[in-house]
Amino acid sequence: MRTITVVGASLAGLYAARELRARGYDGRLVIIGDEPHPPYDRPPLSKDFLSGKAGEDQLALCDDEETDELAVEWLLGVRARGLDARGRSVLLEDGRTVVSDGVVIATGASARRLPGPSLAGVHTLRTLDDARALRTELAAGPQRVVVIGGGFIGAETASSCVALGHDVTVVEAAPLPLLPQLGPDMAAVCAALHARGGAELVTGTGVAALYGDASVRGVELADGRLLPADVVVVGIGAAPNTAWLAGSTLALDDGVLCDDGCVTGLAQVVAVGDVARVGAVRAEHWTSATEQPRVAVGNLLAGRTAETVRPLPYFWSDQYGSRIQFAGRRRHDDTVRILEGSTEEGSFLAAYEREGHTTAVLAVNRPRPFTRMRRGLPAAVPAAA
Amino acid sequence: MIPVCRLEDLPAGESVRVETTPPVAVFNADGEIFAIDDTCSHQDASLSEGWLEGCLVECPLHAASFDLRTGLPTCLPARRAVRTHRVSVDDGTIHVHLVAEEGSAA
Ligand SMILES: Cc1cc2nc3c(=O)[nH]c(=O)nc-3n(C[C@H](O)[C@H](O)[C@H](O)COP(=O)(O)OP(=O)(O)OC[C@H]3O[C@@H](n4cnc5c(N)ncnc54)[C@H](O)[C@@H]3O)c2cc1C
Numbered sequence: 001m002r003t004i005t006v007v008g009a010s011l012a013g014l015y016a017a018r019e020l021r022a023r024g025y026d027g028r029l030v031i032i033g034d035e036p037h038p039p040y041d042r043p044p045l046s047k048d049f050l051s052g053k054a055g056e057d058q059l060a061l062c063d064d065e066e067t068d069e070l071a072v073e074w075l076l077g078v079r080a081r082g083l084d085a086r087g088r089s090v091l092l093e094d095g096r097t098v099v100s101d102g103v104v105i106a107t108g109a110s111a112r113r114l115p116g117p118s119l120a121g122v123h124t125l126r127t128l129d130d131a132r133a134l135r136t137e138l139a140a141g142p143q144r145v146v147v148i149g150g151g152f153i154g155a156e157t158a159s160s161c162v163a164l165g166h167d168v169t170v171v172e173a174a175p176l177p178l179l180p181q182l183g184p185d186m187a188a189v190c191a192a193l194h195a196r197g198g199a200e201l202v203t204g205t206g207v208a209a210l211y212g213d214a215s216v217r218g219v220e221l222a223d224g225r226l227l228p229a230d231v232v233v234v235g236i237g238a239a240p241n242t243a244w245l246a247g248s249t250l251a252l253d254d255g256v257l258c259d260d261g262c263v264t265g266l267a268q269v270v271a272v273g274d275v276a277r278v279g280a281v282r283a284e285h286w287t288s289a290t291e292q293p294r295v296a297v298g299n300l301l302a303g304r305t306a307e308t309v310r311p312l313p314y315f316w317s318d319q320y321g322s323r324i325q326f327a328g329r330r331r332h333d334d335t336v337r338i339l340e341g342s343t344e345e346g347s348f349l350a351a352y353e354r355e356g357h358t359t360a361v362l363a364v365n366r367p368r369p370f371t372r373m374r375r376g377l378p379a380a381v382p383a384a385a
Numbered sequence: 386m387i388p389v390c391r392l393e394d395l396p397a398g399e400s401v402r403v404e405t406t407p408p409v410a411v412f413n414a415d416g417e418i419f420a421i422d423d424t425c426s427h428q429d430a431s432l433s434e435g436w437l438e439g440c441l442v443e444c445p446l447h448a449a450s451f452d453l454r455t456g457l458p459t460c461l462p463a464r465r466a467v468r469t470h471r472v473s474v475d476d477g478t479i480h481v482h483l484v485a486e487e488g489s490a491a
């Protein structure tokens with residue numbers, strides 16, 4: 001292969017570029033990214049970056065030395081708008097075309113937004129520019145912040161806002177936040193972190209509308225309640241960035257469909273990270289975005305699916321001074337057992353079990369036993385095609 | 386020179402965190418004692434809570450691995466070394482000699 005193009009200049013795209021060079025690919029390597037910034041790390045955006053504990057310099061994913069070594073042709077601040085039917089040329093929004101022998105799709109996901117007109121003071125948190133804007137607004141002094149959505153990013157944002165001295169309310173439409181991820185018992189434990197940390201949690205009611213003129217003044221809930229707000233953060237999940245692939249021949253369904261080796265319907269096109277649905281699963285986890293490129297790049301260079309991913313989902317979250325870690329594949333009717341510590345003391349290790357086997361582990365402030373348990377969990381055996 | 390604990394209280398495979406500023410992690414790697422800065426050079430995690438295998442410790446947050454002998458990372462996401470500190474065992478007590486104390490700040 002003489003030219004390989006990576007679309008998406010973030011975590012998964014950078015790991016793919018590293019892997020290509022590590023495997024000895026010495027041809028032309030182009031990385032296209034629509035953000036103007038070189039690759040940066042997103043998890044701190046809702047945590048230490050938002051609370052001011054970490055600066056922008058700590059977000060960079062690659063330093064000057066590595067940038068030189070990778071010898072990449074960076075096309076930043078330009079969006080890819082299409083991939084031709086054979087997957088041989090990437091079309092750019094500015095009219096240019098990058099002809100390629102191999103393509104790595106790493107376009108990630110974008111924050112979902114609420115319908116309706118945009119009001120000042122309403123934010124999402126996915127990009128560095130989002131985080132900068134929110135940080136600037138929060139620096140103006142104590143404010144009433146309403147976070148819509150109690151998922152991990154919403155909870156972390158709420159926690160950072162409390163740490164900055166704001167008055168924070170989290171609104172969650174479901175009876176409890178994180179129910180699908182953690183199940184009712186552990187979701188209740190994590191929900192209690194809000195009250196303990198100093199934020200109010202409103203559950204079981206959706207948002208009817210945001211109100212205000214040019215700037216937001218509050219949130220109207222589906223049950224009629226009005227929550228006054230100076231700042232609203234919408235944390236209602238992310239959607240995979242596949243719109244640019246609409247005219248291609250790739251199969252798209254909540255992500256780019258790939259086999260267990262991250263290979264799409266075209267052998268010279270692979271997909272990695274938040275945008276990729278690998279063997280029927282689309283993860284939005286940092287660790288998946290860093291692990292998949294190894295397999296994807298191996299297969300891209302081999303021209304066929306020679307390796308498959310054996311994922312063991314893992315994610316972490318930091319909120320209100322608690323570190324939550326989760327690994328494995330929980331099913332909705334698994335039972336939960338606390339193995340160490342207690343939920344009251346805010347430090348515990350819990351196992352999800354089914355038929356005598358541990359399917360997943362959850363820890364709050366127990367990193368060491370968590371790692372031990374995580375290492376004992378079986379990785380997924382690829383489903384027979 | 387900072388006393389850490391009795392040698393017998395740190396069996397092989399175990400680690401302990403010393404609350405200095407910055408904190409230090411002390412390991413018993415199959416009988417050999419090592420000390421490094423406790424905070425991972427990647428982000429905010431305590432290496433004394435990491436997974437010890439031979440002379441390597443794996444960070445509990447994103448699995449960067451560090452060589453206890455040199456402090457150098459052996460894989461991503463860490464790209465910078467952590468400092469190593471000299472260790473001595475006097476009369477059965479482990480002591481850490483912080484590098485800064487010995488006049489070699491790096
Ligand atoms: C605030 C926040 C906190 C998080 N915290 C955690 C955490 O604690 N733990 C955890 O496991 N995960 C966390 N995550 C998730 C983690 O950051 C993602 O899984 C990871 O960033 C995925 O990497 P990616 O490269 O696949 O996609 P992304 O990081 O989304 O990058 C995709 C890139 O492609 C660009 N792009 C999109 N379309 C195009 C196009 N057409 N042309 C060119 N470029 C394009 C995008 O602008 C973006 O720069 C967090 C995410 C956020 C936003």
Ligand code: FES
Pocket residue numbers: 425426427428429430444445446447448449462463
């Ligand atoms: S904090 Fe240690 S690897 Fe990220």
